Amino acid sequence: MGIALKALDQYSLSMCSLLEPLILYLVLFFPGIMTSASEIAVAFSSDQYLFRLITYTLPALALVWFLLRNEQTARALARPSLRDLLICCLSLVALIAISSLLSALSSLFSSQSMRLEKPDDALDWFVLCLSCLGTGYLEESWFRLYLPLKLQNAGFVSGTAIALSTLLFALCHRYEGAWGVLNAALAGAILSLILWKKKSFHGIALAHALYNTLALAC
Numbered sequence: 001m002g003i004a005l006k007a008l009d010q011y012s013l014s015m016c017s018l019l020e021p022l023i024l025y026l027v028l029f030f031p032g033i034m035t036s037a038s039e040i041a042v043a044f045s046s047d048q049y050l051f052r053l054i055t056y057t058l059p060a061l062a063l064v065w066f067l068l069r070n071e072q073t074a075r076a077l078a079r080p081s082l083r084d085l086l087i088c089c090l091s092l093v094a095l096i097a098i099s100s101l102l103s104a105l106s107s108l109f110s111s112q113s114m115r116l117e118k119p120d121d122a123l124d125w126f127v128l129c130l131s132c133l134g135t136g137y138l139e140e141s142w143f144r145l146y147l148p149l150k151l152q153n154a155g156f157v158s159g160t161a162i163a164l165s166t167l168l169f170a171l172c173h174r175y176e177g178a179w180g181v182l183n184a185a186l187a188g189a190i191l192s193l194i195l196w197k198k199k200s201f202h203g204i205a206l207a208h209a210l211y212n213t214l215a216l217a218c
Contacts, residue, residue, distance in 0.1 A: 087203025136209030
């Protein structure tokens with residue numbers, strides 16, 4: 001009986017520890033799952049990008065790192081070094097390679113493509129770069145650090161935790177269509193592998209930001 005009660009208590013603690021990431025995922029990222037590709041606006045608006053950066057991205061990023069303040073693993077991985085620049089370059093090459101391959105494959109099945117207008121002037125480009133930088137750091141902080149660590153604390157093995165976080169990351173890109181979801185899944189898996197093998201959080205976050213900027217600019 002004592003062993004059963006102990007196991008039940010441990011299970012209850014694990015479920016409670018999952019409430020925080022579940023609620024935050026629904027608040028911060030779930031809207032992307034409910035948005036279809038046809039609802040994407042193609043016009044670039046620096047006001048909208050700046051508004052989203054100030055009212056959503058930066059507060060969400062601050063919240064994630066507040067929740068990570070006691071995670072020694074996250075703090076160690078986020079310690080900056082010059083090596084991050086090399087990891088950034090390697091990660092960016094991997095992201096571009098994945099995207100290029102999927103783009104070539106998707107062209108064989110569909111002629112439709114998402115068109116986004118480019119920024120008009122230097123100020124718009126600056127706002128775009130800031131927005132992509134904030135988004136890159138937010139998504140990497142959440143999906144590559146916070147969520148896997150929370151899942152591991154709840155009893156999931158590291159491989160399962162990374163797989164689940166990658167799946168949820170991919171689902172957030174549903175608005176890009178099926179190929180966008182697949183691209184996000186492969187990119188998320190690669191970035192997770194690089195992070196935990198090379199121990200460079202800033203490297204993958206910067207690569208994510210640069211990739212987003214290039215995707216919007218090209």
